[in-house]
Amino acid sequence: MEKLKSLPPISKKKKVSIFTISIFIVLSVYFISLLIPFIWATFSATNTPKEYMIYYTFHKQFPTTITFDNFSLALGKYVLKTEKGDFSFLGMIGNSVIYSVGCAFFYTLTPCLVAYCAARFKFKFSKIIYAFVIITMSLPIVGAMPSEIRMLKAIGLYDTFFGMFVLRMNFLSIYFLIFYAQFQMIPMTYSEAAKVDGASNFRIMTMIILPQAIPTIVTVFLLSFITFWNDYQIPRYYLPNSPTVAEGLFEYTHNLPLELNAIPVQLAALIGLTVPIIVVFALLNKYLKLNVATGGIKG
DSSP: OHHHHHSOOOOOOOOOOHHHHHHHHHHHHHHHHHHHHHHHHHHHHTSOHHHHHHHHHHOOSOOOOOOOHHHHHHHHTOEEEETTEEEEHHHHHHHHHHHHHHHHHHHHHHHHHHHHHHHHSOOHHHHHHHHHHHHHHTSOOTTHHHHHHHHHHHTTOTTSHHHHHHHTOOOOSHHHHHHHHHHHHSOTHHHHHHHHTTOOHHHHIIIIIHHHTHHHHHHHHHHHHHHHHHOOHHHHHHOTTSOOHHHHHHHHHHSOOGGGOSHHHHHHHHHHHHHHHHHHHHHHGGGOOOOOOOOOOOO
16 A cells, blocks of 8 residues: 555646647648748749749749859849948848847846846836836837937947947837846745845846846847847948948849849848848747746755
8 A cells, every 4th residue: 555655646638728729720820831931932042043034934944953153142242332341241241240249238138137126126216117118118219310310420429339239228128028027026035045145236136036037038139139130220320331231131122233133142142131040049949938937945
């Protein structure tokens, strides 16, 4: 009898509901709808312009030749001229990396720190900050661009990456609310126990609280990175002499040289734009979790 009592209980299989199956089917169809255009674009980017035109324009012979010359044309031949010099496709990718990583870093760090102070320290001004964020998010921001450009020119930061980083050092975004909710979920007993052991507020933040919010921090950083990587309007007006690859593709579709006008070459350039996002997503995929497990203090 004692042996039988020591055996683990028999686990019951969970029944899958119809709602779960329906959600899975809908998400699968949505995933396939996104995957098929990407596969078609990748395949078409490896076709010769002649075969592509014969098949898709005249509906005749299916493309059979696989070539990577379109990528070399898109990456090597296209040049965007500015007052500071000419930028190749690879040069614009370098500008995009600096712009996207730097802006995403400060756009994640600032609301994270402000939300930490507002959520973990109980003072009247924290409620004012929270209300200020809600009010600011409801206001239109289109008219802020001329004033921002004028301010950057006045302080000598216009057309510089550092000036763009300064503009991103604000907490007036939805990410403040995400971090605020995240830090409120973590029990205050963690901080209280650390203070009893003599830990400072800075050490509590860096060694105890922020490590528990790493999934949220990485998720916000990745979403911000993708947003800034695909943005061409802001760099077009704020960084006229440091074009990003998104801005280059915008010009690419409007002022194409004749040799780069073929659709397979344009698709090759588009694939080149998406590859860095895929790489970053693959590296940070394991951190993409917005939930955090909170519980009691372990002894």
